[in-house]
Amino acid sequence: MSANTISINRQMAHFDGRDSVWLFGYGSIIFKADFPFIERRPAHILGWVRRFWQGSHDHRGTAEAPGRVVTLVPQPDALCCGMAYLITPQVFAHLDHREKNGYLRLVTEIHFGPEEKAEGLIYIASEENAAFAGPASEEEIARQIARAAGPSGPNSEYLLLLAQALRELGSDDAHVFEIEKHLLQLEREAAAERHTAAG
Ligand code: SIN
DSSP: OOOOOOHHHHOOOOTTOOEEEEEEEEEEHOOOSSSOOOOOEEEEEEHHHHHHEEEESSSSSSSSOOOOEEEEEEEEEEEEEEEEEOOOOOGGGHHHHHTTTTTTEEEEEEEEEEEEEEEEEEOOOOTSTTBBOOOOOOHHHHHHHHHHHEETEHHHHHHHHHHHHHHHHHHHHHHHHHHHHHHHHHHHHHHHHHHHHEE
16 A cells, blocks of 8 residues: 555545544644644554554655554554544645654544444555564664654654653653653763763
């Protein structure tokens, strides 16, 4: 599948005729809501885990040095925390453009608590997309993130803002926090080297 998913996403008719739709964000959509929304609520989805397995050469990296951003990977019994936004369908055009590097819209159940749920959608980058980077150790992922930057800014900023947002949501995401730990260590080492070089 091509890395550009805009035309595929435009064909989704599932929410046609609706005035509003719930969007579940699990990555940058949690900490960067650059779109209008009617309401925002912490939420979770079931059966998915967040992983830094999607390559980014358009936002947080370049073609020569791609960064890594999150996607979702199926895992039975898993629970993924994030932020749900009630949006109008007019917002899809902006989101399709923003998430164009391999992310497809997928209909899913969004849970607001043990008793309350709604049908909504997520943007997910599956392993079939051309930008998929796949699994690597948390340390390797941190090294790649430390090197990468793109039009949306340093890849490290994406990781650190996501980790902070997840803490605020009370989500204990071991994968994200382990990568953050390695990244901060790499930044400390780089600062110490600069200090030594400066004499
Ligand atoms: C999301 O945030 O829900 C999708 C992935 C991203 O844009 O970081």
